[in-house]
Each structure stands twice: as C-alpha cells, then as structure tokens.
Amino acid sequence: MSDITRYVPNFLKNSSIFSTIYDAEIFELNDVENATTDVLDQCFVDTATWGLKYWEAFLGLDTDLTKPDAFRRERIKAKLRGYGTVTRQFIQNVASAFSNGEVDVIEHPSEYKFTVKFVGTKGIPPNMADLSKTLDEIKPAHLTYEYSYTYNVWDFLSGMTWETLTPHTWDEIRVI
DSSP: OOOGGGGSOHHHHTOHHHHHHHHHHHHHHHHHHHHHHHHHHTTSTTTOSTTHHHHHHHHTOOOOTTSOHHHHHHHHHHHHHTOSOOOHHHHHHHHHHHHTSOEEEEEEGGGTEEEEEEEEEESOOSOHHHHHHHHHHHSOTTOEEEEEEEOOOHHHHTTOOHHHHTTSOHHHHHTO
C-alpha cells in the first residue's frame, strides 16, 4: 500500500482537510496498485486468468472458456514447449505437460508412427482431447500416433484379498 503522507510536511498531516484528501488518494492508489498487479499476472502463463485468451490467440490456439484455467494453461505451456524441431524428446516434453507424469515416446520409423506411452500415471490422463489436438499441430504431417496406457496387471492383485477389492469397481482397481 502506498503511503503518500510520508511526502507531506508534518503540519499538514494533522489537518482534517488534507487527511480526508490523503485517505481518498491512498484508496485510489491501492486500486491502481491492484490493477497493475493483475495486469502483470497476465504476462505469465502460471498466473494468468482473464489473459489466457490473449496467450491462446498469440499461439494460434482455440479459446474454450468452458475449460478450466488449469487445462488451458497446459495447452499454452505445451504449445510454448512446441517451438523448434520435433524430436522424440520434444514430443515427450509436450505429452508430459498434459499427463503430469512420466511419458515415453516409442518411435516406429518403418510404420511412420510413434506411440505415446504413459508410464508415470495409471489409466487415461485427463485432457486427452487437448493433447491430441496439440500433437496434431506439432507433429510432422506424415506421422501418425497412438497412445499406450499403464494399468495394473493380475500379478499386482495377487497379494490382495476380495475383502480389500470388493469396495472398488474394476475401473478403480485397474489404476490403484
């Protein structure tokens, strides 16, 4: 908060007229400070809120206001990571931004495709539609891709009893 009274002589600080004026100015200066901070927040993807649409426009992404800000940030970050030559590591970095976990990219050069394997998280990560959209934007046009997900296998369940598994659905057990 800006205290403008520190720039005023002491004999004026005690005046009720000037005190009222200073209180109003301090109130207005706080509004300006808050607005400045809000605008500055829009300059960074991690803190942007209403400015996400400008990031999306700058990067050529469609703006979907129905998506949560976290998903929109993921797409923006992935697109920002997406500049440069498309390599296995590059695709891996982009995919890991969407899965919030470790990702492996397996190349199949003779088939002109690659597989994105999610090894850091079990099951299907959220926001797969946006990941697919981003991969379509950054990959070379002649390549196709597929996804490979990680689930629990029967050996993982061998140490468990029916009592511990009964409260869960099969879909839950696959990703415990």
